[in-house]
Amino acid sequence: MPLPYCTPADQAPPTYQCPCHSKDPLIAPSVLACDLSNLEAASKMVLEAGADVLHLDVMDGAFVPNISFGFPVIESLRKNIPDAYLDVHMMVAEPGKWVEAVAKAVGAAEGKPAQYTFHIEATDDPKGLIEAIRATGMKVGVGIKPNTTVSDIEEIIPLVDTVLVMTVEPGFGGQSFMGPGHATNDVLPKVFDVRTRFPEIDIEVDGGLSAKTIVEAAGAGANMIVAGSSVFKGDPVDAIQSLRAGVLKYGLGKSDDEINAVL
16 A cells, blocks of 8 residues: 655655545534534534534543533434434444434434444444444444554445544544644544545544644545534634535545636
């Protein structure tokens, strides 16, 4: 496998350059970063600003050291955004326990678009869990934490729709992106590895994504971009367009003129 870099070794940090792929950019603002007292308004704002997906972080205080929101909140939100694609990121200790609850909350039985993203570290039966999620009509995502390897999921990658590579330690927003030059862990070789071996899959990255870090993330092969603070703490239109442009340029190899035509 070629090295996942296109800049000389003496330039630090290096820039990734994955094999060009054809997976559309999917920009997924993480509502955990919004004013949760105005969740409906914040969600509608980013959807109107061009978001493709809403990323909903469900935390149980066990798998990660934080608690966020649960299924009644998701169900209430769904009633007010009936057509939005919801990516429910289950950072929980027993992901198999909550499949039916999430399916009900997102309206899976009515054909509402949604994905159930579980963590490989939290289950001993990923294939059974995937089957259970599929049975509800939801799409399936599998996530890995920064210290988990691609080898831990490679057997099930053909069975899922999305591979989520965490680019921060899960549990809290506002952390530094674990890319080239990170003090302890550059996770992007895992993104590059998955993109090289599974070119047709959606690859999601979550944590520290912005107009600056999208260059490395998209260059490594990510096309589904979760961003919290960079979207909700600034101009959401500019932030979403910057992330989309990054995927188009560094992932799909589009020219500036082609990107401008899309944006």
